[in-house]
Amino acid sequence: MNSTTMTNSTINMATRFPNSLIRASAGTGKTYQLSNRYLQLILSGHPADRILAVTFTRKAAGEILERILFRLAAGAVDERSAEQLAQQLDLPQLTLQECRRVLRQLTRSFHRLRVNTLDAFFLKAAQSLSLELGLPPNWQIVDDVSRYQLQQQAVASLLEQQESGNILKIMHWLSKGETSRSVSRLINETVDGMYSIFLDSPPEAWHRLKPHPTLLAEEVEAHRLGLQEWIENGAGSDRLKSEVKKLADMMEAGDWEEFVESTISRSIFTGKLTYYSKPLPESLLYNLRPLAYEMQAQLNNQYVKQLLGSFELLACYDAQVQALKTELRSFEFHDLPRSLGRLEKSARWQQLSYRLDSAIESLLLDEFQDTSMDQWLAVRPFARHATANVAERTFFCVGDVKQAIYGWRGGNADLLDGIVDELPDVTDMQLDTSYRSSQPVIDVVNRVNRGLGQYPNLAAADVAVRHWVENFPEHTTARNDLAGYVQIETVEPSDDTDHGRELTIAKAVERVEELRAVAPHLSIALLFRKNAQVGRAIYLLQQRGIPASEEGGSSLCDSAAVQLIESLLTLADYPADTAARFHLAQSPWSTALRLESHRSDTAAQRLARDTRELLLDRG
Structure with missing residues (x-):
């Protein structure tokens, strides 16, 4: 079994880092705190491949890994930056040479770092224990x-x-x-x-x-x-x-x-x-x-x-x-944690350390409020192992029930409250000081959430509203240097139909146009509940000559280039498809593809053959 150990650390590996649950509101430094713990561990000599940090999206996993590497690289620049990192991590013995040595070791063993999404970790674990889980070969x-x-x-x-x-x-x-x-x-x-x-x-x-x-x-x-x-x-x-x-x-x-x-x-x-x-x-x-x-x-x-x-x-x-x-031999992602969760009562889950090439001694969980019960049952054996009273192990969890967005896929924010009761010696901390928002924004956040009980249209959810208000912490900000302004506007109530939603999106686009006319230098964000609405808003903005980009799960098929690739693949499979032929012949690719007329059977068959051969050759 290999292990990416940060050897010869000047910091004692027996340093005990507390098991922590941090309830971090938006903008309070959640990723910063998680990267702190990861850096504390590897700079204290903990093997990087025995630390598992998991979150929900590939983007978030990338941000965590980027923050870890960038902060370590910044500490390796000069003595002053190393001292600054040492102060941030509460590691007074940390030196410039130590930062450079650990950075060098970390980049050399980059392929063994475990900063993953939950789905990716479950997939790897299930592939390692397929027979024990009762999964068929080549699933x-x-x-x-x-x-x-x-x-x-x-x-x-x-x-x-x-x-x-x-x-x-x-x-x-x-x-x-x-x-x-x-x-x-x-x-x-x-x-x-x-x-x-x-x-x-x-x-x-x-x-x-x-x-x-x-x-x-x-x-x-x-x-x-x-x-x-x-x-x-x-x-x-x-x-x-x-x-x-x-x-x-x-x-x-x-x-x-x-x-x-x-x-x-x-x-x-x-x-x-x-x-x-x-x-x-x-x-x-x-x-x-x-x-x-x-x-x-x-x-x-x-x-x-x-x-x-x-x-x-x-x-x-x-x-x-x-x-x-x-x-x-076909399964869904949600099948994997359910199968893994059943192993907790047996000793088989301990075989996972051997199958994964190294044990998981420290567990860092991000966005825990979106974890489902099945996911928690699959991760819990590792959490219990990490919270055992051993210096080489630690447990770190961050989450915020206010940011729970995956209820539709089983996310259970109540699990966050059960961590302290279920695992031993876990310190519960609250972070409510924002490093992102101005005072006016924070004031509105507090006012709205503390005043939910006064709205009669929420009477049907009275118990939930009272629980929310009672548990909502007072938010503050460290960014008193920022100017800020908040204005809440509503549109006329519309029915929950395509026409009603269209009116709401159109009104938002009109408001963007008005703001740009007054302050064209501003960067304006539009937030929607569903990805399908984003594409429509982008189209309306472009119709008004307003440049806009989208972030979120929009379909690749909305891209003109992707649609051309689809037509090319369709033609490769069936050269007689006249719609695909016409699409390609009328596109900017027609000359490069040598398909300048959709009526040419010979040209279409040649292009289909060339495409298939290219796929066979290059994959």
């Missing part, structure tokens, strides 16, 4: 297209193997009795929305919600007639009667959810029994109260059926898709 990770095809195959197999009566029962439960959607579409929607939840939860969780007793049909009808009588002849204000009439219509339409969420129903459930601060008449409550609880029971029982139907469907789907994955 691979599928792309999005193959993943979709795999899902469709599993759905088709499910429909073939399940009895029609059982499928119809499950579909009835899932669709609330409606028949407007196709069976395959409903199954795909359930898989897309709930399969990851199914994998993360035990079977008993799906059976925890129990049915509520309901009234007899005769009792419901009697109370309904009594309610109608009160609406027509009972003692009450016109406003109250109008609201009760709406409830009666909801009940008639079977709109139980709207009924249960109404102001009057909530007043009954909480025991307030008021409407606009006035007591509800007892003559009204005699019929409305049992009806409200009946609607609540019906809604609960509908949820019970949906949960049971979802569980049965997902269990059947899981059996089919797992069998297909093994048969086709």
Whole structure:
């Protein structure tokens, strides 16, 4: 087993660095703190290949590695810079010669450094323990297209193997009795929305919600007639009667959810029994109260059926898709941490050190708020190993629940709070001083987040809002030298349709144009919730002559050059494709490709042959 040891360090390798959890708000120096710990370790003689630093994106991993190398290189320039680095790292014995020696060793063993994304680490680990994990030989990770095809195959197999009566029962439960959607579409929607939840939860969780007793049909009808009588002849204000009439219509339409969420129903459930601060008449409550609880029971029982139907469907789907994955030797990234997590209770995970060519003694976790339970279970054995009371080991974790953005893929910010309880001797620290933002920006951040409880449109999330406000720390800034200005504008509310979103994007582009007219030297950032909106904004900006670049996961296929490459590959596969021929013949590449007319079969066949030969020759 090889090891990239920083030999002959003038700093004692027995130096014990504390196990740390740092809750770092945006701009407070998170990457700086993580690079500090990494540099402290390697400058103290810890082998670089026994330190694992993981984050979520390749870009973030690159930034961490860049920060480590640049800071070490800066310390190797002269005595003054070495002293400055020594002060930053709290390593008073650090010398210029030590910085240069470690930098030289680090660059020579660059290929053994472990600054990775979680996905990359899990992939490497799974490849090293394929047999122990029960993975077939020559398995691979599928792309999005193959993943979709795999899902469709599993759905088709499910429909073939399940009895029609059982499928119809499950579909009835899932669709609330409606028949407007196709069976395959409903199954795909359930898989897309709930399969990851199914994998993360035990079977008993799906059976925890129990049915509520309901009234007899005769009792419901009697109370309904009594309610109608009160609406027509009972003692009450016109406003109250109008609201009760709406409830009666909801009940008639079977709109139980709207009924249960109404102001009057909530007043009954909480025991307030008021409407606009006035007591509800007892003559009204005699019929409305049992009806409200009946609607609540019906809604609960509908949820019970949906949960049971979802569980049965997902269990059947899981059996089919797992069998297909093994048969086709094709897996998804999320399969890897789940498989690795199952090794913790056995001694097999310890074999990973041998398979990876060196043990992992120190673990540095970045952006921990976006870690899923499966990912944590896969990493936890290494975290427990790193927090053992041994000088050569250390654990370092940074995260911020306010920046959790991967809930859609299973990210669980609550795990951050459990670190201190689950691992021994972990120091919990908070960083809330920004080195990026001006005082006006920080003031608005504090004001908005501390005042969320005053907005009535957030009433439905009252518990979550209160928890957020109570736990939101006061932010400060070290950049009092920066001028700043904050203005919050809103656009007219629009519906959540393509047209509504288009209006919002157009308004943002108009605002950019106005700002550029006043201050053309400014660099302006536009932030969107979805990548698809970025491309549209770029197009509108370019239409107005405003130069703009995009950062984020936009499709490569939006590039004109990439579209030409696609046409060239299409032509190589099928020379008779006239659309690809026309695209290439009308492009700036036509002369270089010797395809100046899309009508020439000879030229198209020659280009297809040349392209295939080039691919065979160069790969």
